[in-house]
Amino acid sequence: MARASSGRTSEGDERSDLKRAAPRGDRSVPERMLALQRTAGNRAVGSLERARSPLRALQRDPLIQNWDSADTREEYVQRDTGEWFKQRVPWFPRTIDAANLNFFQLEEWLERAQSHTVDKALIKEVSDLRDAKAPAHDPRIAIKAFEDSNDQLAFDVDRRDVARHLRTVLTHPERISQGQYGICGPDAFLRAIVIRHPEAYANYVIDLVRTGDGQIGNMNVHASKDVRRKHIQSGGKRHGIEAADWAAIASLRVAKNKNYKAIGNMKRSMPFGVFSWIHHGIASGTDPDELAAWAAQVGLPPGKIEMRLKKGALVTNVFAERAGNFGNNWNRIQTLRSQGWDVMLAIHQKVIGNTGELPRVVVGGHFVLLCSDIAAETKHGHGGSGFDAMTWGGIKHGWFRDTDAGIALIGYVALDLTGPLGPAVATGPKQDIELSSAEIKATLRQSSGSHQDEKGKGPIELIERDGFEREETRGEGRTSLIVSDDSEGSGSN
Numbered sequence: 001m002a003r004a005s006s007g008r009t010s011e012g013d014e015r016s017d018l019k020r021a022a023p024r025g026d027r028s029v030p031e032r033m034l035a036l037q038r039t040a041g042n043r044a045v046g047s048l049e050r051a052r053s054p055l056r057a058l059q060r061d062p063l064i065q066n067w068d069s070a071d072t073r074e075e076y077v078q079r080d081t082g083e084w085f086k087q088r089v090p091w092f093p094r095t096i097d098a099a100n101l102n103f104f105q106l107e108e109w110l111e112r113a114q115s116h117t118v119d120k121a122l123i124k125e126v127s128d129l130r131d132a133k134a135p136a137h138d139p140r141i142a143i144k145a146f147e148d149s150n151d152q153l154a155f156d157v158d159r160r161d162v163a164r165h166l167r168t169v170l171t172h173p174e175r176i177s178q179g180q181y182g183i184c185g186p187d188a189f190l191r192a193i194v195i196r197h198p199e200a201y202a203n204y205v206i207d208l209v210r211t212g213d214g215q216i217g218n219m220n221v222h223a224s225k226d227v228r229r230k231h232i233q234s235g236g237k238r239h240g241i242e243a244a245d246w247a248a249i250a251s252l253r254v255a256k257n258k259n260y261k262a263i264g265n266m267k268r269s270m271p272f273g274v275f276s277w278i279h280h281g282i283a284s285g286t287d288p289d290e291l292a293a294w295a296a297q298v299g300l301p302p303g304k305i306e307m308r309l310k311k312g313a314l315v316t317n318v319f320a321e322r323a324g325n326f327g328n329n330w331n332r333i334q335t336l337r338s339q340g341w342d343v344m345l346a347i348h349q350k351v352i353g354n355t356g357e358l359p360r361v362v363v364g365g366h367f368v369l370l371c372s373d374i375a376a377e378t379k380h381g382h383g384g385s386g387f388d389a390m391t392w393g394g395i396k397h398g399w400f401r402d403t404d405a406g407i408a409l410i411g412y413v414a415l416d417l418t419g420p421l422g423p424a425v426a427t428g429p430k431q432d433i434e435l436s437s438a439e440i441k442a443t444l445r446q447s448s449g450s451h452q453d454e455k456g457k458g459p460i461e462l463i464e465r466d467g468f469e470r471e472e473t474r475g476e477g478r479t480s481l482i483v484s485d486d487s488e489g490s491g492s493n
Helices: 011-018 030-036 103-113 120-132 139-148 159-171 184-196 198-211 225-229 243-255 258-265 273-283 288-298 325-338 402-408 437-448
Strands: 063-065 071-078 084-091 095-097 213-216 219-222 305-309 342-348 365-370 375-379 382-391 394-401 409-415 471-473 476-478
Touching (some): 103 120, 159 198, 159 243, 184 243, 184 288, 184 365, 198 243, 219 243, 225 243, 288 342, 288 409, 305 325, 325 342, 325 409, 342 402, 382 402
Antiparallel strands (some): 063 095, 071 084, 213 219, 305 409, 342 409, 365 382, 375 382, 382 394, 471 476
């Protein structure tokens, strides 16, 4: 039998078929998504100068089917007798930019592709891309060795449970979760690491659980006593966090700011436990400049780190313009993503799952890892922008009205993680390349001062967090009161 049309036979056919429009208010509309996807060809992976990638497989970024977006549609199918009839066939309306997947994600995609009809040329292209991203040492071997060993652990966890979750996040980095703890900053940072450098991430977690010390690039992390001794139940049953995630995220958060060391003592027992939970949840918050400092400690040079943030305080956007100048950074974020950078967004905590106008008064913000383009999207008759992001153990959708662009964004940290994680130098335990916050800000200000905003109004100033001070930006005074991370009350879905 022959089909009159098929969205599964080749990438080119899929692109053509998917252009059949659905209502524009639907964020899954293929026509709109494909129009906003980055074009294939000479796009640079992780280069502001858009230089051609040294890997031929990375010179073109194929759009591949998202197997999790399975749907059906009617097509005319021709029988051997020549008769045509209608038949419902599976199709995949959403696509993925293959360049944003790591070796293990591409390997899983190829395995699932065997159950579908996919053009051989696309299979070959994805296979080449997978091979180009193969780690020097398969982290699954280290995970298996850790699982089978019987040495004493520094953490109060089950080693088999840690190994299980590590295998999961190699292929599904969205499964990393902060649970009910206010540690979304290191959560977003480590997601980017596991996507770009899965081997480094697996070794970091294994070493932490075994010895209490782990390393990512040139950054060493020592897990505090409170973090190590906290018992985490298997399967993430206690406060929604997996043992492997607790070791990785909480250790990083505490190691880089000693004021947060009591996070391991957070309890919700009444009556005083709730106050402790709230207090330590707020204390464990993260600022964008801290993520930039971690990136520098890992070994990224200033040219591979870009940061923007508003002034910080405890309440966001009380006096800020809803569609103010800071909202222009959304265009810059999309540009960085199109050039292969990983972008961690510090956003108004109500953006995820939002369907209406954002409230002005809200305590705290939330870090997420952007995993899609920022696309025009209409909800309930209001124009706006939508995007997908990794957070809270999955991929969530965020949306804000165009009129809320200025308050939806608190800041961002963009990293070019496509290269090695630092110079190949020997660093012993606890020999971090320690850089002060002032040094990070000064360096980033120099490296990012030449970037112009999308409306040509001059460079966007790097504004330091300094209490409830007035923000003067491009000659237009306005006050923005924000905090750069979430506390315990920021939500869990």
